[in-house]
């Protein structure tokens with residue numbers, strides 16, 4: 570049951586998804602990887618919208634150069650743990666949500682215990698590297714958990730949502746991990762993080778509620794320098810990992 574406080578807090582959203590939808594959301598558990606540029610708006614919207622539990626992988630510390638796009642943090646947070654700060658801010662935003670910070674790098678080993686036993690309803694990427702994105706893809710497929718993966722660069726963003734083994738996955742689009750120059754800093758415009766992170770939160774919420782249509786079997790590409798949002802249809806590759814049932 571929703572408390573009077575929750576009914577008031579989620580009033581506007583309940584007008585769309587109903588009390589039943591809000592109640593359903595309250596029982597859902599999301600595992601998010603990263604609390605940086607994408608992860609800030611993503612976690613803020615997941616927590617403010619009233620999911621039940623957020624398990625957040627983040628083991629980095631705040632630097633001044635993060636503050637240009639990581640809107641969860643403030644100037645006096647420099648050198649402090651992002652995970653600790655994220656937990657403190659998100660709890661203040663909405664104390665109804667159980668927030669668990671995993672102060673470790675997201676690897677198969679560190680994630681396994683949660684993916685196997687924690688009954689995660691949705692897995693969402695807010696990482697800044699291809700290795701983690703492909704790992705999220707492969708673990709989502711392995712543990713049969715719906716997921717969303719996004720990427721940003723400059724004014725550009727990309728996003729795909731996946732229903733394991735039923736829709737095209739990240740590998741169907743990109744194949745394998747591309748060779749990138751890891752020493753190179755990726756250029757990003759601040760609002761790109763906000764737009765793409767918010768779109769991810771929207772995908773997660775729709776997925777949890779089975780509401781509307783998620784961006785599956787499609788790649789959303791957005792160019793915020795021109796305002797173009799382009800949908801590219803994607804077919805599941807019959808030779809891909811995702812085409813084999815567990």
Ligand SMILES: [Zn+2]
Nearest residue numbers: 738741809811
């Ligand atoms: Zn695939």
